[in-house]
Amino acid sequence: MATKGFSVDLTQATWFKSSKSGPNCDNCVEVAYVTGAxxxxxxxxxxxxxxxxxxxxxxxxxxxxxxGALGPA
Structure with a gap:
């Protein structure tokens, strides 16, 4: 995946959900930390x-x- 002038390979990334996400939560995102992104x-x-x-x-x-700088959810 290329973005803003750099290429990022997320195919081998380890993804995780927030510890605040419940087991039955259906509006979650996952995050992966890779080198430089x-x-x-x-x-x-x-x-x-x-x-x-x-x-x-x-x-x-x-x-x-x-x-709270981004306002209430």
Missing amino acids: VGVRDSKDRSGPALVFAPADWRAFVAGTRD
């Missing part, structure tokens, strides 16, 4: 597309969700 995909469509973020951008997103 973070992949995010819909847990219900594992063969579908994935979003790819630079690690710093992903950290900023996670920090923003934790401190």
Whole structure:
């Protein structure tokens, strides 16, 4: 997968769901950390597309969700 000038191979990535996801939750995403990138995909469509973020951008997103900067869910 190529994005913003770099190529990312997610075929061998190890994906995981958040520890906050319940066993019966149907609106979860999965995350995979690979060298130089973070992949995010819909847990219900594992063969579908994935979003790819630079690690710093992903950290900023996670920090923003934790401190409420992105608003209520």
